[in-house]
Amino acid sequence: MTKKIVVAITGASGTIYGLRLLEALAADPSVETHLVMSPWAKENLAVEATDYTEKTVRALAEVVYDDRDLGASIASGSFQHDGMVIVPASMKTVAAIATGLADNLIARAADVTLKERRPLLVVPRESPFNQIHLENMLKLARMGVEIIPPIPAFYNQPQTIDDLIDHNTMKLLDHLHLSNDYSRRWQGLAAAKQAARQEAFHA
Known part of the structure; x- marks a missing residue:
């Protein structure tokens, strides 16, 4: 059964996180990806991800929307999907969602995802967080939004x-419940020590 996933890329630094997710979803034949990029996401694309063009990014999704199109299918709660990911998420977008300010398609799609109680994942890319950022993210977390900052392991x-x-x-x-082996998983302390010894041996 095909899963529909909405991916939104905003103007926060870290565009590559959104692009890598799009690549992973594009490689999964069970997924239909719906993409929307903010104007500043497109600007960041040129600055941060020089190996990509807007055309190549759009090609990674089955459906692409204009961020100004509040009449798009994903702007309605009647559009059924299996989860929305905002990656990276700017603090402006986080604030817009937390206050219900659905003034563009990303914020509107997130708003209807919340009201229909579908999975919403937010990948905030800011440092350090100020009190406003933290309060907005806490408000979203209390609504059931999964806050997944790109903190490395x-x-x-x-x-x-x-x-x-x-x-x-x-x-x-x-968190989208899509099986994958995109990275090495924790196998316990003994396995981690063995892997570290092997890395040191081959260094």
């Missing part, structure tokens, strides 16, 4: 930036 012995990105992608796929 090191037990899996990452060797490259790609390893760190892949680990976050694995988490997002897990």
Whole structure:
């Protein structure tokens, strides 16, 4: 059975997190991806992900929407999907969702995802968080939103930036209930020590 996943990319730094998720979803034949990018996401694409163009990113999704199109299918609660991910999520978008300010398609799609009680994953990319950021995220968490900041793990012995990105992608796929082996998983302390010894031996 095909799963419909909505992916929104905002203007926060960390565009590559959204792109890697799109690539993972595109490789899964059981997933139909619906994509919306904010204007500043497109600007960041040119600055941060120089190996990608807007055309190549759009090609990773089955359906692509304009962020200004509040008449799009994903703006309605009657559009059934299996989860929405905002990655990366700017603090502006987090604030808009927390206050119900559905003034663009990303915020509106998130609003209807909440009201229909469907999974909503938010990947906030900001540091440090101020009190407003924290209060907005707490408000969303209390509504059932999954807040998944791209904080790296090191037990899996990452060797490259790609390893760190892949680990976050694995988490997002897990929370979308999509089986994957995108990154090394925790196998217990003994296995972690053995892996560390092997890495040191081959270094």
